[in-house]
Every structure is written in C-alpha cells, then in structure tokens.
Amino acid sequence: MITTEQNEKLRGWFAGRLPDDLFESLAEVTVDREEITVVGRIPEPKLAEGASDAEKAAALKARVQEFRERTREERVAVAREAEHRFRRKVSWGVECGTERALFTHVAAPVMTRLRQPEREVLDTLVEAGVARSRSDALAWCVRLVQRNTDDWLADLRTSLEHVRRVRSQGPDTAPEETADDEE
Structure with missing residues (x-):
C-alpha cells in the first residue's frame, strides 16, 4: 500500500504537470500497485433556467464525452510520462456536476x-x-x-x-x- 506522503507527492506531480486549463481543479489522485487514477473537475454546461432533469443529465454526459475526446492527446502525453516515471498505468476520469465518469481503468x-x-x-x-x-x-x-x-x-x-x-x-x-x- 502506498503511504500518504507518496500519494501527496504523486498528487503534487500531477498538479504541476497537468496543463493549467485541463481541469477546473484536480479532484482526486488515487494509486495502488497497478494503477494511478487521476480525476479532475470540469465545468458544467450552461443550460437555460428550468431545464428538465433529462436535459441536465444529457448535457452532463455530452460535456464529459466532449472533454474526453478533446483532451485525449494531452492526457496520453502526461500518462506516458507518468507511466515511465512511476511504473504504473494511468487512468483518467472527470467530475462534472453530479456526473462522475472514469474513461479507462485497469481491471486487475x-x-x-x-x-x-x-x-x-x-x-x-x-x-x-x-x-x-x-x-x-x-x-x-x-x-x-x-x-x-x-x-x-x-x-x-x-x-x-x-x-x-x-x-x-x-x-x-x-x-x-x-x-x-x-x-
């Protein structure tokens, strides 16, 4: 199991290495023997007042998908560097409003x-x-x-x-x- 200090150093490395405009904030960095999972918060889509729950849910899912596609190259570059440095696979996820999505992750x-x-x-x-x-x-x-x-x-x-x-x-x-x- 990884120590708190090691986890803090990993979180610090990702906070310093990630492009400033990738996430609104770095929500979570979790690590185990096989994988580092990086989850960031992204902005919610702007909707008209009174939007239905179905419209909000669809907008959140679409925002997550758009983020995933648009940032793929940047995330892959950071992941390659981190995987070489820390000898673990890197997985990505986001939080957007009430939606939390992991893009890829290791099933060990x-x-x-x-x-x-x-x-x-x-x-x-x-x-x-x-x-x-x-x-x-x-x-x-x-x-x-x-x-x-x-x-x-x-x-x-x-x-x-x-x-x-x-x-x-x-x-x-x-x-x-x-x-x-x-x-």
Missing part, C-alpha cells in the same frame, strides 16, 4: 482461495442473476463492502500509515552475532 485479476460456504455465497449471487460469474459476484461483494464501510476503511488506512511512520522511526536492526564473531 486477483486470485483467491475460498472455502465451500464462501463459494456458495458467490454461486447464490450468480444463480439469482446479480452477477454473471463468480468473478463478477466477488467484485460485487467488494463494492458492497466498500460502499458500506468507507469510514472503517479510512480509519484502517490511517492506522496503517501510523504503523509505517512508527516503523520508519525505529532503530536499524543489526545482524545477529554468530559463533565465529565471538572469537
């Missing part, structure tokens, strides 16, 4: 061993039509846990960061003495 395989009761949970989700496969069912379960435990996960990540800081401040470990060293 994760191997796991499950006992029969756990497999039965996945098989039930598949049989009920909630998921197409065990893999989809497992991803669904992860999203459900993520959605319902955001505060708990945030506390856990903060605790892990504290443990890393304490470890880094500890004494260097000296190699153990051997019988040969005592002579």
Whole structure:
C-alpha cells in the first residue's frame, strides 16, 4: 500500500504537470500497485433556467464525452510520462456536476482461495442473476463492502500509515552475532 506522503507527492506531480486549463481543479489522485487514477473537475454546461432533469443529465454526459475526446492527446502525453516515471498505468476520469465518469481503468485479476460456504455465497449471487460469474459476484461483494464501510476503511488506512511512520522511526536492526564473531 502506498503511504500518504507518496500519494501527496504523486498528487503534487500531477498538479504541476497537468496543463493549467485541463481541469477546473484536480479532484482526486488515487494509486495502488497497478494503477494511478487521476480525476479532475470540469465545468458544467450552461443550460437555460428550468431545464428538465433529462436535459441536465444529457448535457452532463455530452460535456464529459466532449472533454474526453478533446483532451485525449494531452492526457496520453502526461500518462506516458507518468507511466515511465512511476511504473504504473494511468487512468483518467472527470467530475462534472453530479456526473462522475472514469474513461479507462485497469481491471486487475486477483486470485483467491475460498472455502465451500464462501463459494456458495458467490454461486447464490450468480444463480439469482446479480452477477454473471463468480468473478463478477466477488467484485460485487467488494463494492458492497466498500460502499458500506468507507469510514472503517479510512480509519484502517490511517492506522496503517501510523504503523509505517512508527516503523520508519525505529532503530536499524543489526545482524545477529554468530559463533565465529565471538572469537
């Protein structure tokens, strides 16, 4: 897992490297072992007063699509540089009004061993039509846990960061003495 300081440095690099007019603001930079996801806020389209919800939703989707197409070359250039520098794929997304869209992102395989009761949970989700496969069912379960435990996960990540800081401040470990060293 990446430390808070490393994440701040990444965010700073992207804030300094991105063209000033690409986003209104840099909303989020998230990183894991495989991927860096950069999400920026873009301006909402201007609509006539009293526009319907359907018109607003269509305008937001169109603005996101227009941004994606117009900025592709700039984003690809930054991504190439970042991928070389940080050895991770870069994915992009935007927030526009109430719309949040990720353009491309890595779907990394994760191997796991499950006992029969756990497999039965996945098989039930598949049989009920909630998921197409065990893999989809497992991803669904992860999203459900993520959605319902955001505060708990945030506390856990903060605790892990504290443990890393304490470890880094500890004494260097000296190699153990051997019988040969005592002579």
